[in-house]
Amino acid sequence: MAYWLFKSEPFKFSWDMLKATGEAGQEWDGVRNYAARNNMRAMKIGDKGFFYHSNEGLAVVGIAEVCALAHHDSTAEVPTWECVDIRAICDVPRPVTLDVVKNTPSLAEMALVKFSRLSVQPVTEAEYLEVCKMGGLEKPPLSP
DNA sequence: GCCAACGTTGGC
DNA sequence: GCCAACGTTGGC
Numbered sequence: 055m056a057y058w059l060f061k062s063e064p065f066k067f068s069w070d071m072l073k074a075t076g077e078a079g080q081e082w083d084g085v086r087n088y089a090a091r092n093n094m095r096a097m098k099i100g101d102k103g104f105f106y107h108s109n110e111g112l113a114v115v116g117i118a119e120v121c122a123l124a125h126h127d128s129t130a131e132v133p134t135w136e137c138v139d140i141r142a143i144c145d146v147p148r149p150v151t152l153d154v155v156k157n158t159p160s161l162a163e164m165a166l167v168k169f170s171r172l173s174v175q176p177v178t179e180a181e182y183l184e185v186c187k188m189g190g191l192e193k194p195p196l197s198p
Numbered sequence: 199g200c201c202a203a204c205g206t207t208g209g210c
Numbered sequence: 211g212c213c214a215a216c217g218t219t220g221g222c
Contacts, residue, residue: 063208087217108208152209171207171216 055197057182058093058103059166059175060118060140069105069116072142079121079141082174083129090174094138095124100198103140104177104185106166113149114185117195118142147190160184 060082062068072080085091097120105116122139155161161184165175177185186194 061208089217112209169216170209173207 055179056096056098056101057177057179057197058097058101058120059106059114059177060103061106061108061173061175063109064107064111065109069107069142069145072105072116072118072140075141077121077141079118079139081122081128081139082137083127085127085137085173086130086135087173089172091124091134091136093174093176095136097124097138098198099123102143102182102195102197104146104182105142111149112153113151114146114155114189115149116142116146117144117186117191119195143195144191146186148188150185150189154188155185158184158188 067080082094085094099120099122101120103118103120104114105118106114118140120138121141124136124138126133127135127137152166155164156167161167161181164177164181165172169175183194
């Protein structure tokens with residue numbers, strides 16, 4: 055049981071764009087960072103993750119799930135880079151902003167705050183549940 | 199294997 | 211648009 059956070063600049067690939075891909079989801083390609091790749095390698099089918107808008111928005115706006123295990127990143131010319139596929143599960147009714155995360159003691163240790171440049175991050179179950187609660191999700195979708 | 203230089207990310 | 215943080219590269 056694991057939870058994650060996927061960061062994206064909305065003007066490059068937004069939450070709405072992920073939703074538009076529907077059930078099939080989207081290859082989370084373009085990641086060229088070993089820590090982020092290793093996080094994706096550790097993901098299992100059905101793992102849930104936050105979709106976070108960086109640069110503009112600065113908030114957790116949705117919940118996605120892993121729908122394909124790590125495989126070769128089709129945009130990479132070398133076999134080094136792998137990625138998972140994710141698909142949208144539901145909106146976060148009240149997006150949880152970075153500012154709020156920073157000012158919530160129970161969330162102050164989140165990777166989002168401590169390792170702000172990591173594009174694919176682990177999230178603890180406690181953090182996941184707390185962010186869902188603050189975001190107005192009555193029944194957060196859980197990882198298997 | 200160290201470390202300086204450099205490039206990129208991302209918040210402000 | 212600036213700048214701090216940090217990952218990567220490359221010379222030694």
